[in-house]
Amino acid sequence: MEIRSAAAQGLASCHLCGKVSPVALGTCPRCHRALHLRKPRSLERTWCFLLAAIALYFPANLMPIMVVGGIGGPESDTIMSGVVNFWRKGDLLVAAIIFAASILIPILKMLALIWLCLAASGRTHASPKNLARLYHLTELVGRWSMVDVFVVAILVALVQVGALSTVLPGPAILSFAAVVVLTMFAAMSFDPRLLWDRHTGADLSDTHE
């Protein structure tokens, strides 16, 4: 049996409800959302979100994410120095969680999306099945990076005990949260069907709108 893509027959599946209908209708007959063969301007949008995320990744890691005020004066922690502190204290598990969620996942996610974008525009070659697996992973794992933002918020709320010690959010927290949100947007605007289009040689360049 020959497998054909829906787009080749002018059929589009609705982004919202999944119903397959002719793209010529313009809107989905079931849920009335606009129909597209592919997510509109998928690659351009993904690149934009990605570049913004990469730019913000530097302040997020270089500036302090948390300022701890104690008896010895205020002490500021970047994400990396926080991980190192835990490692030195012997809390290997916490160090591993924070390192994975705040450093490893954002970097790997951005690299994965860059690779996916390059593959979708035909500049690298890999089997679309593996690429789809990679895409799944980036979607699944991305939100967990937000854990550092929540940790800081929780500590700020809890540790305000008199003059003994205080925890204040550092300037990096906003850019870090922005990196997470932007990479999530980037992953959402990427259309994995482009990988298969490239693989099967289908040319939909004039129908992407």
Place this chain on the structure above:
Amino acid sequence: MKRHLPALSWPRLDDAPIQVACPFCDALQEAPRLPEGDAAHCCRCGEMLYQNRPRSLARATAFSSAALIFMVLVHLFPSITVTAGSVRRELTILEAAAAMYREGNPLVALGAVFFTVIAPLILVGGLLYVAAPLRFGIALPGAKSVTRWFQLCEPWSMLEVFLLGILVALLKLGAVGEIHLGVGLWALAGLVFCTAAAMAGIDRLELWDRLEIALHKKS
């Protein structure tokens, strides 16, 4: 017609085989109707297309109403209480966001409120609003846009991440004072579980097929 074959797929507006395009590779295929508990996979890339979940509407209704009850508890009772001398600090989700706001990060505070309060509420409340009346074949006014909203909110609901955040913060707190875990923490764990179970209860295609029938009956 809206004939419902017992234990074979969910009712649909017409009896034709389900025509689906794989969301990952766009392969167009006619997919079979399934016995309860089975899933259909794409013939080209192997991605799961849809699943006929057993007792889907009952599960979605039950778990989302349980999640709403847990949500009330989460906001009423603190998850962690820290006591140091005469000073006492209680942590709720809103308190964490308020602390961020006070310390000069209104944007992060807004984001935290959206990810941990608003998005989960829309997700769970929206699912209940749509799924509960659908059990009796009724679609309440605005069911279509409510479904759209809770589907959009799904990736932004980050309660499970917040729960992990509480655990990491507990390990980080160390010796600031006496730490008590409260009802709020257990309620939060329950909320995370029930939200996940409610969302896993019903397939997107099934929900829309049932919604379509209910709306068709009305008009």
